[in-house]
Amino acid sequence: MTTAHVPLWEVFLRARNGLAHKHAGSLHAADAEMALQAARDVYTRRGEGVSIWVVPSAAIIASEPAEAGMLFEPTASKIYRHPTFYEVPDEVGHM
Amino acid sequence: MYTQALNAKDAADGGAEDADRMARFQARIDAEERIEPNDWMPEAYRRTLVRQISQHAHSEIVGMLPEGNWVTRAPSLRRKAALIAKVQDEGGHGLYLYSAAETLGVAREELVDQLLSGKAKYSSIFNYPTLSWADIGAIGWLVDGAAIMNQIPLCRCSYGPYARAMIKVCKEESFHQRQGFEIMNTLAKGSPAQKAMAQDALNRWWWPSVMMFGPPDSASQHSDTSMRWKIKRFTNDELRQQFIDATVPQAHYMGLEIPDPALKHDAESGHWTIGEIDWTEFKAVIAGNGPCNRQRLRQRREAHESGAWVREAALAHAEKRRRRAAAAVTAAAAE
Amino acid sequence: MTHDPRFLFALRLADDALILGHRLSEWIGVAPQLEEELALANIALDLIGQARMLYAHAGEIEGKGRDEDALAYLRDVPDWQNVLLVEQPNGDFARTIVRQLIYSAFMAPLWRGLKASADPTIAAVAAKAEKEVAYHVRHAGEWLIRLGDGTDESHARAAEAVEELWPYGGELFEVDEAGRTLIAAGIAMDPESVRAEWNTTMDMVLAQATLARPADGWHQSGGRKGRHSEHLGHLLADMQFLQRAYPGATW
Numbered sequence A: 001m002t003t004a005h006v007p008l009w010e011v012f013l014r015a016r017n018g019l020a021h022k023h024a025g026s027l028h029a030a031d032a033e034m035a036l037q038a039a040r041d042v043y044t045r046r047g048e049g050v051s052i053w054v055v056p057s058a059a060i061i062a063s064e065p066a067e068a069g070m071l072f073e074p075t076a077s078k079i080y081r082h083p084t085f086y087e088v089p090d091e092v093g094h095m
Numbered sequence B: 001m002y003t004q005a006l007n008a009k010d011a012a013d014g015g016a017e018d019a020d021r022m023a024r025f026q027a028r029i030d031a032e033e034r035i036e037p038n039d040w041m042p043e044a045y046r047r048t049l050v051r052q053i054s055q056h057a058h059s060e061i062v063g064m065l066p067e068g069n070w071v072t073r074a075p076s077l078r079r080k081a082a083l084i085a086k087v088q089d090e091g092g093h094g095l096y097l098y099s100a101a102e103t104l105g106v107a108r109e110e111l112v113d114q115l116l117s118g119k120a121k122y123s124s125i126f127n128y129p130t131l132s133w134a135d136i137g138a139i140g141w142l143v144d145g146a147a148i149m150n151q152i153p154l155c156r157c158s159y160g161p162y163a164r165a166m167i168k169v170c171k172e173e174s175f176h177q178r179q180g181f182e183i184m185n186t187l188a189k190g191s192p193a194q195k196a197m198a199q200d201a202l203n204r205w206w207w208p209s210v211m212m213f214g215p216p217d218s219a220s221q222h223s224d225t226s227m228r229w230k231i232k233r234f235t236n237d238e239l240r241q242q243f244i245d246a247t248v249p250q251a252h253y254m255g256l257e258i259p260d261p262a263l264k265h266d267a268e269s270g271h272w273t274i275g276e277i278d279w280t281e282f283k284a285v286i287a288g289n290g291p292c293n294r295q296r297l298r299q300r301r302e303a304h305e306s307g308a309w310v311r312e313a314a315l316a317h318a319e320k321r322r323r324r325a326a327a328a329v330t331a332a333a334a335e
Numbered sequence C: 001m002t003h004d005p006r007f008l009f010a011l012r013l014a015d016d017a018l019i020l021g022h023r024l025s026e027w028i029g030v031a032p033q034l035e036e037e038l039a040l041a042n043i044a045l046d047l048i049g050q051a052r053m054l055y056a057h058a059g060e061i062e063g064k065g066r067d068e069d070a071l072a073y074l075r076d077v078p079d080w081q082n083v084l085l086v087e088q089p090n091g092d093f094a095r096t097i098v099r100q101l102i103y104s105a106f107m108a109p110l111w112r113g114l115k116a117s118a119d120p121t122i123a124a125v126a127a128k129a130e131k132e133v134a135y136h137v138r139h140a141g142e143w144l145i146r147l148g149d150g151t152d153e154s155h156a157r158a159a160e161a162v163e164e165l166w167p168y169g170g171e172l173f174e175v176d177e178a179g180r181t182l183i184a185a186g187i188a189m190d191p192e193s194v195r196a197e198w199n200t201t202m203d204m205v206l207a208q209a210t211l212a213r214p215a216d217g218w219h220q221s222g223g224r225k226g227r228h229s230e231h232l233g234h235l236l237a238d239m240q241f242l243q244r245a246y247p248g249a250t251w
Helices: A032-043 A065-072 B019-030 B043-068 B077-102 B108-116 B133-154 B160-188 B192-211 B223-228 B236-254 B279-286 B293-306 B308-334 C005-025 C034-062 C068-073 C093-114 C120-148 C152-168 C177-184 C192-208 C230-239 C241-245
Strands: A008-014 A021-028 A051-056
Touching (some): A021 A032, A021 C034, A032 C034, B043 B108, B043 B133, B043 B223, B043 B293, B077 B108, B077 B160, B077 C005, B108 B293, B133 B160, B160 B236, B192 B279, B308 C120, C005 C034, C005 C068, C005 C120, C005 C177, C005 C230, C034 C068, C093 C120, C120 C192, C230 C241
Antiparallel strands (some): A008 A051
């Protein structure tokens, strides 16, 4: 059986205005309009979204897990970027 | 949403894998870290997941057929709408699961081909026929009930995309079992003919449902690896017992009888114990000799084949649009 | 038997929606792709939902204690008031899509207009249905464009479906005595008022789909008077089986 491959799309939903779009899942569709409709029919059946993005999966550039150390570990030592690094006397109250 | 521990045997991974990487992988699993698509993983872990997730997806898709068999005959508009929504959910769950399997580097088309060629397995429960409306109740109550027992632990599966799909599935499924129970309960409280219908459905679906959890732990070859990898968190027998303990009192509440003369309540352990399971039937149905194996696959195959021209049309149209857009760009550039 | 025109009006809208919703539900498990399984089921659920509200309303107007299920499950063929279009079999996917487009392109402007109906229940149903049907137009329209302007095979199938189903569109525009009374009372809407929009939608989609629009003229008719095609009896035999086999049972 020879089956032509229908492109894969990633679906992002905005649950309600004020929130960012969040990855909801993926689906197959021949083109962008079909992908948008399918996203609506598959991923918003229970009021999960008020806005949809569909992106061809092939268009996503991902970082390599093997490079995670190089990319993300150096930041762990920069604790002075966080407010808890600094001391404020209790009497001063919330800052 | 249905899963079944019918995974074929899978030899432990060969020594080819770097022992050091294996140890680090296992350490991540032991630390309850999730494994994500591009992370290094042992080949056997990948194979096990592709097989289990795709079987799970196939089960959802084939599972649409026995229930779909009653969609047009649902006895009230309320039941009709609920059943359409439920069967639709199963299609959605199949879709989420195929997507999860695809993150492991295998295309949905390949997985579907494996199903249609008879190479891949799906939950054998769907090789039983739905003969009366009560079967729709029994499937929701028993089959979905059994599936939920299996699926809740899968929400914590070590493979991220599978776990995330299962969380979505479990959330959506919460109405399925209640829907089935309500149908059964209504029939059990209805006319004598309706009650008989409900009892008959329970008689036919009880043992296949109990078998959905797969072979007994004593005979299950690769539970060990799956447990070590936290793909699986409870054994077949543990989940089966949970299901029996939850379901027997529900049957009694409805005034229905579990078709097992050996069934008894063990006051000491608090568990219900059941009689001997007929594993020869289980094996026969898995091997292809169930009441509906051929019928279900034929229906899937026919749907796939008769939809081919539609999928081809959509792809051809998309290609035409691309070409037109490219031509427009070229024309604009030439100006 | 003469019925209250308001009863007939609600019943006709309900029968159209239920029969078409039922037809779409026959696709379950056999749709051309998985994503489309869910899309067709969504449309079916929209239509069945509309039918339920409309049957409840019709039953109240009639005042004889018939609920949605009595109206859906206990009437025989001559009592059904749906247009012949919606009872036509699914056929292939092209047939299903063309049938959906003809109906939805008519209902979208009709529901929009009925939001101003003097009957508040109809107006409430219209407010909900308008949005649902607008999406059905988009779904069916986009599909027909792809089928018509896809492969040679899909074009041929789409062209045949349009040819076959076009004569069933005219019945949507029929108005009888009961209809005229309600149009005058501001409860119903004159279907002529949506013809221009229906034409525009159909022409736009057909043009993009590279499909020819068949000539108007003679059209199939009879559903609104209870004279149906052979198909409806089989549909009802299927749909009503349990209610008929176990009279009076609760499900």
